[in-house]
Amino acid sequence: MRILVADDDALFHIVANAVLVGDGYEVIHARDGLEALNLYQEHKPDLVLTDYQMPGLNGIELCRSVKALDPQRFIPMVMLTGEEKSQVLRESLDAGFVEFLTKPVTPDELRLRVRSLFELILLHKDLALAKSESDEEMLITKHILHRLVEPGLRTLPSHIHMETLHTQRINGDACAYQQGLPGIHFGLLCDATGHGLAAGVSTIPAIQAFLGMVSRDIPLEMIYREINVKLRKILPSGRFVCLMLTRLDLHRGTLSVLNAGLPDALFLTPKGTARRFASRNLPAGVLDQVEKPVVEEVALSGGERLLAFTDGLQDFLGAEAAYRILAEGVAKVPFRVHKFIIQECLNLAIHNHEQHDDVSWALWEVPRPEFVKLPIQSNLHCSLQALQCPSPTLRSTPFAFELCFDPRSHPLRQVLPDCLRLLGNHGVPSAATQTLAMALTEATTNALDHGLLGMESTLKQEGFEVYDTVRKERLAAHEVGTLTLRLQLHRCSSGSICSLGVEVEDTGPGFDWRAWEQRQAAEDTMVSGRGLVILRSIASEMSFNESGNCLRFSLPCG
Numbered sequence: 206m207r208i209l210v211a212d213d214d215a216l217f218h219i220v221a222n223a224v225l226v227g228d229g230y231e232v233i234h235a236r237d238g239l240e241a242l243n244l245y246q247e248h249k250p251d252l253v254l255t256d257y258q259m260p261g262l263n264g265i266e267l268c269r270s271v272k273a274l275d276p277q278r279f280i281p282m283v284m285l286t287g288e289e290k291s292q293v294l295r296e297s298l299d300a301g302f303v304e305f306l307t308k309p310v311t312p313d314e315l316r317l318r319v320r321s322l323f324e325l326i327l328l329h330k331d332l333a334l335a336k337s338e339s340d341e342e343m344l345i346t347k348h349i350l351h352r353l354v355e356p357g358l359r360t361l362p363s364h365i366h367m368e369t370l371h372t373q374r375i376n377g378d379a380c381a382y383q384q385g386l387p388g389i390h391f392g393l394l395c396d397a398t399g400h401g402l403a404a405g406v407s408t409i410p411a412i413q414a415f416l417g418m419v420s421r422d423i424p425l426e427m428i429y430r431e432i433n434v435k436l437r438k439i440l441p442s443g444r445f446v447c448l449m450l451t452r453l454d455l456h457r458g459t460l461s462v463l464n465a466g467l468p469d470a471l472f473l474t475p476k477g478t479a480r481r482f483a484s485r486n487l488p489a490g491v492l493d494q495v496e497k498p499v500v501e502e503v504a505l506s507g508g509e510r511l512l513a514f515t516d517g518l519q520d521f522l523g524a525e526a527a528y529r530i531l532a533e534g535v536a537k538v539p540f541r542v543h544k545f546i547i548q549e550c551l552n553l554a555i556h557n558h559e560q561h562d563d564v565s566w567a568l569w570e571v572p573r574p575e576f577v578k579l580p581i582q583s584n585l586h587c588s589l590q591a592l593q594c595p596s597p598t599l600r601s602t603p604f605a606f607e608l609c610f611d612p613r614s615h616p617l618r619q620v621l622p623d624c625l626r627l628l629g630n631h632g633v634p635s636a637a638t639q640t641l642a643m644a645l646t647e648a649t650t651n652a653l654d655h656g657l658l659g660m661e662s663t664l665k666q667e668g669f670e671v672y673d674t675v676r677k678e679r680l681a682a683h684e685v686g687t688l689t690l691r692l693q694l695h696r697c698s699s700g701s702i703c704s705l706g707v708e709v710e711d712t713g714p715g716f717d718w719r720a721w722e723q724r725q726a727a728e729d730t731m732v733s734g735r736g737l738v739i740l741r742s743i744a745s746e747m748s749f750n751e752s753g754n755c756l757r758f759s760l761p762c763g
Contacts (some may be wrong), residue, residue, distance in 0.1 A: 206323055207231045209250040211241035211267060212285060213259050217310070221254065224312045225319065238262025242270050250280075251326055252319065254306070257286040257293060268300040279329045281322050285310070346405040347371075350379055353412045357382040366544050367392060367567040370517075370551060377404030377446070378515050378563030381412050383419045386643040387625070388455040391419040394467060394565050395448040396515040398488075403444070410435045411446050411489060417673055421650065422643070425450045425463045426498040429489065436490030445490035449482075449513055453569060456640060460511060460571070461502045465489055470513035471528060472503060477537065482513075507573040510543070514566035518551070540570045604631050605693035612657070612688055613680060617649050624692065631694060632702055637762040640743060641705060647736035648709040648756055649688055656711035656754050657686040662721075686712050704745070705760045715753035 208230050210221045218234050225232050233248055235241035239261035245253065253271065255264040262270065268282045283304040284297045294305065304318060358367060358380070367380040377397030385391055393415045397407035414432045423431075428450055436446060447466030454461070462470060466488035469481040485499035503509075512531060531547050538546075551564065606627070610620055624645075625638045633641075654660040658679040664672045689710045697703040721737065741747055744758040 207250040209233045209253045211235040211255040224315050238267045254283045265300045272301050354381045364570040364572045369565040378565040379408045380565045385419050385422045390453040392451040395446050397446045425500050429498045433489040445488040447488045458505045463500045473510045475508040505571045509571045511569040517564035607691045609689045652709050652711040655716045656713035702762045708757045710755040718749040718753045
């Protein structure tokens with residue numbers, strides 16, 4: 206350890222050198238305050254012993270100068286003085302001194318005081334190292350969370366706002382957004398138990414499971430089950446994640462909410478009436494199995510808003526005050542004003558109180574101009590029949606096209622927007638193209654998974670994560686195989702487009718549609734085959750060819 210001794214008393218330098226060098230310390234000598242300051246900058250000693258009265262700078266001024274040079278560095282300063290005046294002691298403490306030695310100083314006293322300070326320095330270095338390592342781990346965790354949620358939050362539509370106000374530490378809060386099929390929006394608010402790194406790590410698998418499933422339009426209860434299974438496998442006992450899942454469906458005109466441990470969410474109508482979505486499920490990661498998750502659903506007409514937040518906001522404003530301040534009387538103001546009011550309330554609360562917990566919140570509005578409610582033809586029963594899949598020569602139609610692509614290099618999410626844009630340019634209504642997007646996603650997923658990749662539906666019983674992992678492995682290893690989309694427009698006698706004909710064909714060995722039909726008839730609920738059930742509910746015709754590698758269906762556009 207390196208010690209700087211600053212004193213204009215030559216005798217003290219002799220004593221200090223004899224005692225401290227003999228104990229193994231490196232000693233640097235300064236005869237006045239200015240020399241001491243220059244030597245400090247040059248050698249960066251671990252400890253400074255300085256006299257109160259010196260030429261140039263006195264001990265108080267030297268201490269303040271050293272602290273100004275290295276405000277973040279722990280450098281113990283010891284005052285040497287022949288006076289014990291209370292004013293001198295008080296002034297020294299204010300300047301930052303940690304110890305006092307009264308002259309004349311005996312060798313034993315000097316040795317003991319320096320040794321105790323040396324132990325303090327080592328302890329502080331250990332603490333600083335531990336903090337540095339903890340800060341690095343915290344930064345990595347924050348980076349991972351940011352990389353997970355930032356792409357979705359960057360694409361938030363104008364009628365949806367979600368954000369998290371973080372403390373300097375991680376406290377387990379996060380929000381995530383993802384658009385599923387066109388016109389369908391998914392959101393997640395989550396708050397992991399505890400604070401710090403453990404809470405941040407607990408949040409990551411929940412977000413991963415959410416983002417991995419919403420692109421497939423998996424129901425909220427299945428997403429919740431998957432998150433629960435994942436957390437039970439990863440987290441130790443006593444750790445769990447409170448969360449809220451939301452799904453806004455502009456096709457059906459519905460808002461679905463699954464609340465598992467978060468404060469009540471508010472559903473506000475343009476007329477000012479409100480409904481609360483209380484927590485009706487246990488936080489994810491508490492139980493091994495979740496029997497019947499509760500999902501609440503409300504019908505929409507346009508203009509409604511959903512306000513949801515984690516308990517950090519209640520800590521600022523008070524439980525009931527949060528609802529009164531953020532919701533009452535603001536349903537009639539424009540969305541941007543409502544959002545501004547919430548942000549200003551939070552800014553004011555943070556300014557007046559120390560923020561101890563993260564705050565995540567979300568404000569969703571059902572857009573009136575864009576809102577379209579499409580009735581689902583669930584009363585139609587389309588039996589599957591074997592047929593000869595037609596050649597690329599399509600029936601006489603005003604417009605038709607065929608698209609063949611390799612799903613490894615051109616996934617559907619890349620080619621679908623161009624297909625929809627082309628159909629829109631030829632007069633297909635926007636509502637019909639949104640329904641088509643959902644139908645094509647389900648049909649091509651079925652063709653890819655079960656046609657090209659030969660995936661077994663029973664694998665989904667082991668969990669979506671297992672199924673998705675196997676799917677990615679097989680897709681990466683798949684060398685040859687394409688999907689072909691054929692779309693054709695049919696016009697009514699009036700000239701308007703009345704239906705869309707769709708064919709989805711794969712080059713695989715085929716899908717066993719007969720076995721699926723038998724299972725579907727025997728079971729009320731199935732983990733697999735849900736995509737075909739969706740197609741059956743919205744299509745006026747639906748059939749497979751004999752080998753099962755070509756699916757045809759028709760969608761009404763009226």
